Structure formats: structure tokens, C-alpha cells
Amino acid sequence: MNQPVQPKINVRGIRKQFGDLIVLRHIDLDVMAGEVVALIGPSGSGKSTLLRCLNLLTIPDNGELRIGEDSFVFGKGSRLPGAKVQASFRSRTGMVFQHFNLFPHMTVLQNVMEGPLTVKGMSKTKAQELANQLLAKVGLAEKAQEYPDFLSGGQKQRVAIARALAMEPSVMLFDEATSALDPELVAEVLQVMRDLAREGMTMIIVTHEIAFAREVASKVIFMRDGVIVEQGPALQVIDQPAEEATRSFLSHFHTRS
Amino acid sequence: MYKWEFGILWNYRWILLDGTKITVLLTLSVIVLGLLVGLIAALAQLSNFRTFRLGSWAFIELFRCTPLLVLLLWFYYALPILLGIEMTAYTAAVVTLSLYGGSFYAEIIRGGIISLDRGQTEAGLALGMRPLHVMRRIVLPQAIKRMSPPLMNQSIIQFKNTSLVSVLAVPDLLYQGQVAATDTYRPLEVYTIVAIIYLLILVPMTAFAKRAEHKLNKSN
Numbered sequence: 457m458n459q460p461v462q463p464k465i466n467v468r469g470i471r472k473q474f475g476d477l478i479v480l481r482h483i484d485l486d487v488m489a490g491e492v493v494a495l496i497g498p499s500g501s502g503k504s505t506l507l508r509c510l511n512l513l514t515i516p517d518n519g520e521l522r523i524g525e526d527s528f529v530f531g532k533g534s535r536l537p538g539a540k541v542q543a544s545f546r547s548r549t550g551m552v553f554q555h556f557n558l559f560p561h562m563t564v565l566q567n568v569m570e571g572p573l574t575v576k577g578m579s580k581t582k583a584q585e586l587a588n589q590l591l592a593k594v595g596l597a598e599k600a601q602e603y604p605d606f607l608s609g610g611q612k613q614r615v616a617i618a619r620a621l622a623m624e625p626s627v628m629l630f631d632e633a634t635s636a637l638d639p640e641l642v643a644e645v646l647q648v649m650r651d652l653a654r655e656g657m658t659m660i661i662v663t664h665e666i667a668f669a670r671e672v673a674s675k676v677i678f679m680r681d682g683v684i685v686e687q688g689p690a691l692q693v694i695d696q697p698a699e700e701a702t703r704s705f706l707s708h709f710h711t712r713s
Numbered sequence: 714m715y716k717w718e719f720g721i722l723w724n725y726r727w728i729l730l731d732g733t734k735i736t737v738l739l740t741l742s743v744i745v746l747g748l749l750v751g752l753i754a755a756l757a758q759l760s761n762f763r764t765f766r767l768g769s770w771a772f773i774e775l776f777r778c779t780p781l782l783v784l785l786l787w788f789y790y791a792l793p794i795l796l797g798i799e800m801t802a803y804t805a806a807v808v809t810l811s812l813y814g815g816s817f818y819a820e821i822i823r824g825g826i827i828s829l830d831r832g833q834t835e836a837g838l839a840l841g842m843r844p845l846h847v848m849r850r851i852v853l854p855q856a857i858k859r860m861s862p863p864l865m866n867q868s869i870i871q872f873k874n875t876s877l878v879s880v881l882a883v884p885d886l887l888y889q890g891q892v893a894a895t896d897t898y899r900p901l902e903v904y905t906i907v908a909i910i911y912l913l914i915l916v917p918m919t920a921f922a923k924r925a926e927h928k929l930n931k932s933n
Contacts, residue, residue, distance in 0.1 A: 511839060513838060513839065539843055539844055540843065542838075543838070543841050543842060544841060546839055546840070547840065547841025548841075549839075550839075551836075551839035553832060553835070553836065553839075557830075557832035557833060557835065557836035558836070559833065559836070559851055559855075560855065561854050561855050570840065570850070571840035571842075574840075574842055574846055575841040575846075616836075620839070620840075623840060623841060
């Protein structure tokens with residue numbers, strides 16, 4: 457008998473409004489463990505907001521969210537999760553930002569150690585060991601003692617990925633991780649993400665790198681105006697989009713490299 | 714031509730020195746306490762709770778927009794009558810100056826905190842840190858560099874503000890100067906010396922602060 461496999465992430469009816477602007481209208485989304493989901497769409501489509509809702513950096517107005525064992529209901533009659541609950545929830549998801557957001561007053565090593573040290577209460581020796589291991593993994597072992605200001609954009613983003621991985625998250629969220637990079641630095645970051653995907657990490661990636669999405673993602677979701685227009689296997693959505701809106705958006709990109 | 718007579722002041726060296734001690738001690742206490750008050754008021758201003766924001770706003774405006782001399786007199790004379798709180802002149806001076814300075818520090822600290830890129834806070838939160846942790850480990854260490862020049866400036870003003878406590882007969886430098894001036898009928902000499910003492914303390918202090926600031930900037 458086949459046991460029905462429960463998705464890792466459940467999103468039901470998520471809605472978000474900033475002032476008069478409705479950014480997310482009614483988002484339903486399921487992500488299976490180990491799946492790599494690419495969120496694509498024009499700017500202002502709500503894909504970054506959706507990603508931020510997934511780790512509560514933005515609190516949805518309505519809807520339900522479940523990741524693993526943690527679930528939340530938003531809207532009238534439901535209480536906002538407290539700071540403590542939010543924090544422990546976020547510690548189980550890793551987030552990588554467009555502008556890296558490394559801590560400039562700490563060395564690269566300290567940046568990666570910060571989460572395990574302050575959130576998990578890991579010992580300094582252990583945290584350092586873990587951090588060195590992760591820096592080696594993203595190819596930056598020799599930069600451990602540098603300050604972020606002395607790194608290139610691509611190196612900064614790889615440190616940011618190591619920092620997120622140091623919390624040993626079960627899901628990684630990437631918010632336009634390569635959009636702020638010079639073109640020649642994009643590849644090194646994509647390579648790290650590709651490796652992570654291969655290791656079976658559950659990943660949700662907001663990206664404009666359509667070719668990368670096609671190659672690495674198992675599922676592609678096209679969003680516009682706060683709704684999911686189309687979703688499906690990456691090759692299908694990108695090579696044979698069913699919707700006109702998807703087709704017209706994709707026509708701006710060279711999808712085969 | 715006025716004939717200067719500084720020699721006569723030699724007899725008053727000890728009381729002027731005592732006054733200087735009181736002034737320095739008073740300044741140190743009101744800077745430390747004021748920074749504490751300022752930090753709390755600034756954090757309350759940035760809080761999610763309306764009551765905290767409102768309370769902090771009321772405190773800051775009340776103290777920022779009232780003359781210090783009026784506050785000093787009010788705390789010393791009105792508080793015992795209205796609330797039955799008796800304070801020595803020295804305590805009243807410390808309390809008033811700390812709250813007054815704190816209201817200015819609060820705005821400097823708040824400004825320093827909000828000037829920091831929001832992404833820093835978000836990165837901390839995304840790791841699973843609690844808001845106060847983020848403040849202590851990520852935001853404040855960076856914001857303090859931006860705050861230090863205006864905080865220094867405000868502290869210099871605080872130092873000079875302590876001279877007002879002489880109206881409560883707290884024996885600070887200015888008060889002792891007044892004693893010497895009425896004794897000797899030599900106010901010109903006395904107040905010149907008093908001014909020079911203030912200058913001699915503050916100039917090295919500002920130079921020291923400049924160097925500390927420079928070091929802080931280089932460390933990043």
C-alpha cells in the first residue's frame with residue numbers, strides 16, 4: 457500500500473495587503489520534501505512577498521501556513537504568533553537575501569557562527585568547527601578571517617548561504633539571490649545552489665535566472681499580480697507554457713543557454 | 714585699564730578643586746544614567762506597543778521642551794510638596810540632569826538605530842534570533858558608530874549643563890567660584906579661572922573622543 461506522502465510545506469489561501477495594494481490575493485501552494493521550486497514572474501507580482509511570508513518576515517493577513525510540524529493560521533480571530541514562536545520557527549528555515557545582509561561588524565567566520573551561537577546556544581568550539589566546514593563547502597575557507605567589506609558580491613552571497621546553512625534548516629528560501637551580482641559572479645552562487653539542490657535540500661527560489669530554474673527546479677511557479685497563474689514541472693512551464701501571460705513573460709528571456 | 718589680580722585666588726585653590734571634583738563626578742553620573750534613560754526611551758519609541766511609544770514620546774517632549782533651570786527648580790522644590798518625595802540637592806540634580814540628558818540621548822539613539830539598513834534586522838530575525846538579541850548583537854554594535862559623534866556632543870553639553878545645579882546650592886565648580894567671588898570681590902578673575910578649568914577638562918576629553926571614534930571607524 458502506498459502511504460500518502462504529506463507535503464513539507466502547505467500554503468492555503470494566503471493573502472497580503474499593504475495599504476490599498478493587494479500583493480497576494482489567494483495563494484495555495486504545496487512543496488514536497490526535497491523539491492526545488494522556482495518562483496518566477498514580473499517585479500511586483502508578489503513572489504518576494506510570498507517567500508517572506510514563508511518565514512514570517514512578512515505576516516500574512518489571512519490564510520494558513522504549515523512547514524513541517526509548525527503551523528499557523530492568520531486572520532480575524534487568530535492570534536499573531538509571539539516573538540518567541542516566530543523566532544524558533546524561523547530558526548528552522550534558512551533565508552538568503554538579494555543584498556546579502558551580512559553583518560559588517562563581524563568577520564566571515566563570526567557571521568556564520570552567529571546563528572548557532574546565539575540561537576542554538578552551541579559551544580564556541582563546535583560552532584567554529586561547523587562554520588569552517590560550511591565555509592569550505594561554499595569554497596571560502598581561506599576568507600574566514602576577512603570582514604565582509606573585503607569580499608566580492610559573489611563571495612558575500614556564498615557566505616550568506618553558509619550562514620543560513622549553519623542553522624541546519626529543513627528549508628532554504630532564496631530571495632533573488634543573484635539579482636544584485638555582477639554577471640560574471642552569478643555562476644559561482646548558482647553552483648552552490650545547484651549543489652544544495654542535488655543534496656536533497658528543499659528549496660524555494662525567487663529568481664530571474666530562467667535557464668537556472670529550468671535546469672535545477674523540479675517545479676516552476678509563474679506569478680502575476682498576486683496570484684499563481686501557472687505551475688508545473690519546470691520543463692513544461694518554461695518550454696510549453698499553457699498561459700498567454702507566462703508565454704509573454706518568458707519571451708523576454710533566452711531560456712536555453 | 715583693569716588690573717588683574719590672580720594671586721589672591723591661590724587661597725581658594727582647594728575649594729575650587731573640590732568644586733571641580735563635584736562637577737566631574739556629577740557629569741559622569743548624569744552621562745551614564747542619561748545614556749541608560751536614553752536607551753530605554755529610544756527602544757520604547759521603536760516598540761510595537763502603542764503604550765510604550767506614547768509614554769516615551771511624552772517623556773522626551775516634556776524634558777526636551779522645558780528649560781533645564783526650570784526643571785531643576787521644579788524637581789527640587791515642587792516634588793517634595795506635591796508628592797512628598799524629599800531629595801538632597803545633589804540627588805535632585807542627578808535625577809533632573811539624567812532625565813533631561815536622556816531625552817536628548819533618546820533621539821540620538823533612535824536616529825542611529827533607524828538609520829541602519831532594515832536588512833540587518835531581517836537577517837538576524839531570519840536566523841531565528843529574538844528581537845532583543847538582534848538589537849544587542851546586530852543593530853546596536855553598528856549603530857553606536859553612527860551615534861558616537863552626536864552622543865559626544867550631547868555629553869559635552871551635559872558637562873556644561875551641570876553648572877546650573879549651583880542654583881540648588883550643590884557645591885560644584887561654579888558654586889564654589891561664586892563663593893570665592895563674593896569673598897574676594899574679584900569676580901572677573903574667579904570666573905575667568907572657572908572658565909579655564911572647564912576648558913582644560915573638556916578639550917582633552919573631546920580630543921580623546923575624536924581618537925576613539927577614529928579607531929572605531931577603522932575597525933570596520
